[in-house]
Amino acid sequence: MKNHKILTVLGARPQFIKAAAVSRALLRTDLEEIIVHTGQHFDEKMSEVFFREMDIPMPAHRLEIHSLTHGAMTGRMIEGIENILFSEKPSAVMVFGDTNSTLAGALAAVKQHVPVIHVEAGLRSFNMRMPEEVNRVLTDRVSSLLFCPTDAAVQNLKNEGFEHFPIKIVRTGDVMYDAALYYFQKAKHHSTILQKLRLEPGKFALATLHRQENTDNPERLKGIVEGLNQLHKQKPVVVPLHPRTRKTLENQNLTVDFHIIEPVGYFDMLMLLHNCSIVLTDSGGLQKEAFFFKKPCITLREETEWVELVEGGYNTLAGWQPQHILHAFEKSMSNQPDFSKNLYGQGDASEKIASAIQEFLLKD
Structure with a gap:
């Protein structure tokens, strides 16, 4: 009882x-x-x-x-x-x-x-x-x-x-660290996302875009899309995209060169995180998950609630302007922070x- x-x-x-x-x-x-x-x-x-x-x-x-x-x-x-x-x-x-x-x-x-x-x-x-x-x-x-x-x-x-x-x-x-530790073991046996998308481990960037401050602001959205397009010329960019954001891109007639895929389940996302080389996101949770999997992260916002990631050099705040996104990418790929620290x-x-x-x- x-x-x-x-x-x-x-x-x-x-x-x-x-x-x-x-x-x-x-x-x-x-x-x-x-x-x-x-x-x-x-x-x-x-x-x-x-x-x-x-x-x-x-x-x-x-x-x-x-x-x-x-x-x-x-x-x-x-x-x-x-x-x-x-x-x-x-x-x-x-x-x-x-x-x-x-x-x-x-x-x-x-x-x-x-x-x-x-x-x-x-x-x-x-x-x-x-x-x-x-x-x-x-x-x-x-x-x-x-x-x-x-x-x-x-x-x-x-x-x-x-x-x-x-x-x-x-x-x-x-608790997201708890989840990542537990479910990654299951994801390794159940997810086939890499094979499905023909992705080579360590050879692609993973990006997400959903915050209203970005998707509902035409200037910001255009800048982020342009930044991801330019980055895609250097390294393939894979973006699981929320249906609402996909519709917004279509309505604004924005040209997209990077790889848009359907939203993925948690197991697939864990495998994408484990195998990517860098994360770009406006999500709060994904900033932490990038750290869990020892990946540098670029945040497509001007601030973050996860200040310890910025202070430790794991996360770079880039905002929405293309040149800032590219600069953050170059900085992140050359930086090697100590991922052994216990933050969470x-x-x-x-x-x-x-x-x-x-x-x-x-x-x-």
Whole structure:
């Protein structure tokens, strides 16, 4: 008989990966997990494949909310999650990262006086124009249990006065590192992406592009595409592309010389990461995954929440201008940082999280 029920709210690819690691750890506790899928990522390759590949418990509730403005999406998610809270009556709600699903889950819970658990708390880009920054700041503020992946994340919360709030802050390490260690062993036996794309290990660059600050800004998008086109002349560039971004490229009549492929599952992405020579991305999670696989990374933004990667020389902030992207590529390929440093824990973050949640709930 499970003692407490945890309602886990998920909606986007990175959250599925993080939840997979934590869900495995929760199975070894007295806690019952109920998963809510908001539908924020609704494409089959962006969503369902992760549940199948990674053995994540299938969602008990699906809200199917997507393709709306930030306000409309978040509002409808809050309404849907609130109804689930009334029926499930969980002891706590767990949210991951910094998406609209994250904020909606946190707000729905705190309004009903249900404790909020935030995995990947304390991260800051200090750019409040980013929807993700707004989501993570607000989610942290209404949470009762904050799990921080890095020392910098803990320090951010201290700088903002969180030590004076009635909450608990725990430095756990990064659950994405847990996932990468565990699932890479499976990926080696299941993924055929290299053979399918006829890619030679170490001979290609891996790039992703999905942030609205880039895809919804014609000047930035054009600059990034031009930079990737020029880089492709030196080294093949492979880009698994979100359907929305692909449509935007078509609508703007942008010429693409690099290799666009369909979105890939987690196993295929791990194999692409392991075998590429460099990563270019505007994703937060992929910056870390590049580090896990000892690959230099170029971030197609002006700032990052993963400051330790920039400070350590693993990650170069390039922004969107073609000349900056090419300069960052030349710098990254000639630089050899020390990848032996332990920035994200020992691969046991999920176990620490599960243990801390159980202790938190059982004391009440």
